Amino acid sequence: xGDLAARRxxxxxxxxxxxxxxxxxxxxxxxxxxxxxxxxxDALFAIAMTGSLVLPLAARGPAAPASPPLEWGIAAAxxxxxVSRVTLLLLDGASLEYIWTRAAEGRLPHFxxxxxxxAAIDLATIRPTQPDPVWAAAATGMLPARNGVRSAAAYYAxxxxxxxxxxxxxxxxxxxxxxxxxxxxxxxxxAWRTRPLWSILAQAGISVGFVRWPLTYPAPPVHGxxxxxxxxxxxxxxxxxxxxxxFPPDAAPLARAAFLDDVRGxxxxxxxxxxxxxxxxxxxxxxxxxxxxxxxxxxxxxRYQALDAVSHGHWAVGEAxxxxxxxxxxxxxxxxxxxxxxxxxxxxxxxxx
Numbered sequence: 001x002g003d004l005a006a007r008r009x010x011x012x013x014x015x016x017x018x019x020x021x022x023x024x025x026x027x028x029x030x031x032x033x034x035x036x037x038x039x040x041x042d043a044l045f046a047i048a049m050t051g052s053l054v055l056p057l058a059a060r061g062p063a064a065p066a067s068p069p070l071e072w073g074i075a076a077a078x079x080x081x082x083v084s085r086v087t088l089l090l091l092d093g094a095s096l097e098y099i100w101t102r103a104a105e106g107r108l109p110h111f112x113x114x115x116x117x118x119a120a121i122d123l124a125t126i127r128p129t130q131p132d133p134v135w136a137a138a139a140t141g142m143l144p145a146r147n148g149v150r151s152a153a154a155y156y157a158x159x160x161x162x163x164x165x166x167x168x169x170x171x172x173x174x175x176x177x178x179x180x181x182x183x184x185x186x187x188x189x190x191a192w193r194t195r196p197l198w199s200i201l202a203q204a205g206i207s208v209g210f211v212r213w214p215l216t217y218p219a220p221p222v223h224g225x226x227x228x229x230x231x232x233x234x235x236x237x238x239x240x241x242x243x244x245x246x247f248p249p250d251a252a253p254l255a256r257a258a259f260l261d262d263v264r265g266x267x268x269x270x271x272x273x274x275x276x277x278x279x280x281x282x283x284x285x286x287x288x289x290x291x292x293x294x295x296x297x298x299x300x301x302x303r304y305q306a307l308d309a310v311s312h313g314h315w316a317v318g319e320a321x322x323x324x325x326x327x328x329x330x331x332x333x334x335x336x337x338x339x340x341x342x343x344x345x346x347x348x349x350x351x352x353x
Contacts, residue, residue, distance in 0.1 A: 002145035008059050015055030022048040063162075070192045087351045088301035090138075090213070091344060092131060093308025095315075096122055098341065108341060110349035128152075128169070131214045132187055135303075139196035139213065148193030149215065153184040189220050189228075198222045201299055209297035211288040218244035224297040225251045227287055232280055235259055251291055258287035277309035278343060285347070304347070310340040 026044050100120075103112035126133045126144065128151055136149035144150040154163035158181055167173040167182075176182040192215065198208045202223035210216065210226045217228035226247045228234075234245040235256060246252040281304045288302040314333035317326070 002064075004064055005145070008061055011059035012056035015059060016052055019048045019052035019055070022051075070190075070195065084298070086299045088299070089344075089347060089351060090135065090301060090303035091307055092303065092305045093311045094344070095311070096120060098337075102338075102341065107338070108345045110345045110352060111341075113352065114348055128166075132191075135214045136192070136196070139198075140192075140194050142194055146194060149187065149191050153186050156183045156185065157181070158183070187215055189216050189218055191215055197301075198224075198226065206299060207295065207297040209288065209292050209295060209300040211291075211301065212284045212303040213301060214303075218242075219247040221247055225291045225295050227251065227255050227284070227291070229303070231255060231287075232259065232283065251294075254290050254294065255287040258290055259283045277306040278340070281306045304344065307340050307344060310336055 022044065026041055026048065030041060099108060099111050100115070102108045103115060106112070126137050130152040132152040133144050133149050136147050137143060140147040150165040151167070154165060155167055155177065156163055163185075164182075167177070173182075177184050195203075196213075198210050198213075199220075199222070201208050205223070207224040208222055208226075209224050210222065212227060212229045212231070214229050216226055217230040217234075219226045219228045228245045231245045234240050239245070243249050243252055246255050285302055285304075288300060292300055314336050317330050317333035
């Protein structure tokens with residue numbers, strides 16, 4: 001929360017707490033005296049009940065104006081000599097605990113090499129655990145109140161043009177979206193309220209190549225190249241004509257060829273045909289390699305989603321105790337999880353080389 005929102009919510013919490021104490025006092029006085037009614041008690045009860053509803057709303061105050069959209073531009077900094085390169089592999093849904101255990105057993109040798117020669121740490125996450133707010137925090141180093149990305153969408157009540165940035169959990173509010181009472185509109189690259197990593201690097205004169213980072217459509221100008229996270233949706237649709245899924249514009253045909261090219265090896269295609277998320281990961285990775293050969297940036301990043309997709313479907317079953325009744329299902333899920341991590345281990349090995 002921002003400072004203003006935190007102060008307002010604290011005032012509302014105090015108002016509710018005071019009202020609750022007043023109600024408790026009324027209840028104690030009511031039952032200890034043996035009386036079952038009275039004007040004074042009724043008036044205090046009505047005041048406490050009304051205050052518990054009105055005071056938090058009054059403390060909330062009017063809506064704070066939204067900060068203006070970030071103006072994109074390429075900094076006019078002199079490019080630094082390409083002494084070294086940095087490669088970022090963004091893995092949605094990866095478990096460091098799973099990697100540590102299998103790496104120690106020698107089943108993920110490239111992850112083991114990465115951990116042994118570097119640093120590894122468990123991090124807290126952003127709620128809701130959606131790619132947009134999580135990776136926005138990673139890209140900016142700031143929490144949602146500062147970077148402007150609180151969830152994956154802006155929500156509009158029927159007949160109201162004012163957006164809501166975040167829906168609460170555990171109160172069926174998302175059912176309102178399902179039934180059309182509230183309309184969700186996915187965020188775009190206009191949602192940023194502070195500079196992300198590629199803009200910060202551009203100011204320092206460092207060339208970049210970012211592929212599939214969330215909230216990059218329409219693709220902003222960068223010092224290097226950028227392929228938006230919605231590039232696979234744009235291919236073959238009318239949106240492809242506006243040429244906004246990649247920057248610079250001549251990067252789009254090269255990235256498109258990576259998605260449409262069938263010459264990637266029969267073995268890889270045989271595996272990818274069984275796994276749609278991995279097939280898409282392969283296409284984005286191929287696009288990254290193609291564009292990197294063309295622009296040769298100093299910092300490259302590519303995002304993979306297959307681990308997240310496999311974990312959602314098989315983590316609970318695959319990590320269940322062996323004594324469970326559905327042993328065949330557990331073994332199959334365990335094998336699918338291990339296969340997904342082995343593929344990513346190979347990607348890590350290729351990046352290290």
